[in-house]
Amino acid sequence: MKKTIFFCFSLIFILSSSIPMTASAYSYGDPNEEKVAEVYKEMQLKLDEDPPNFSAATSLFETVKEEVDMHMGPEPGEVIMESLNDKDKEATIDNMEKLLVLNIARRLESIEKSFEEYDTSKKLLAKGFATYQALSPNVEAKDPELDKQIKADFDTALEALGNPGLFGVGKKPSDIETFKTTKDEILKALQKQFNLPSLEVGHFSDTGEEVAATGKKDWTDLSNLRNWIPLVLIVAVLAALVIIGIRKRRS
DSSP states (O other), X not given: OHHHHHHHHHHHHHHHHHHHHHTTSOOOOOTTOOHHHHHHHHHHHHHTSSSOOHHHHHHHHHHHHHHHHHHHOHHHHHHHHHHHHTTOHHHHHHHHHHHHHHHHHHHHHHHHHTTTOHHHHHHHHHHHHHHHHHHHHHHHHHOHHHHHHHHXXXXXXXXXXXXXXXXXXXXXXXXXXXXXXXXXXXXXXXXXXXXXXXXXXXXXXXXXXXXXXXXXXOTTOTTSGGGXXXXXXXXXXXXXXXXXXXXXXXX
């Protein structure tokens, strides 16, 4: 009996310790925050100092440059670093704003590719909107009505995702055509507002989910059946322990 219990707990330990290995994959973190957008806001503060603090702004951008290069290719990062090295405040802010527009495009395109994956799509949309919120003051200052329209379009996009509900309760159907239309409206408006010749960006995964350098997906995505295997095995082992204990008592 003791050997059986020891074996079972050893198996649980092995299975449990294997889970964090997959957790090294990309984590969405707070879905209502986008790191590159937060860095942009912090860079603005440093560049608004008198004189502009380009050293601090450069250090801030370097914290996201690797991620930017991975998801959008090296060109945007190179252009921003060049404007920082040239100590050109206006060009730096302008280029960062263009980068945020590209990031919104990346998020929305990813949603379309994984539209039926509700949890993933909702997180990506939240991050896309968080990125727009960083741009919103600029848009509002130039065109208040456009700012209102873009925010309303994000609301429409969220509604278009639908809701699978909990065990069918509160279920709302999704509408990919409405999402596509709304996505196009948002991106066309931002492309025009920030004078971008193209919104093409690099590095999209097949499912629209971002992956880490290891190529592993976020282990918390329970829509992937493989991620249930360790949990099912742990439950099975615990159930076996309970059954063995009951039989021993009866005997």
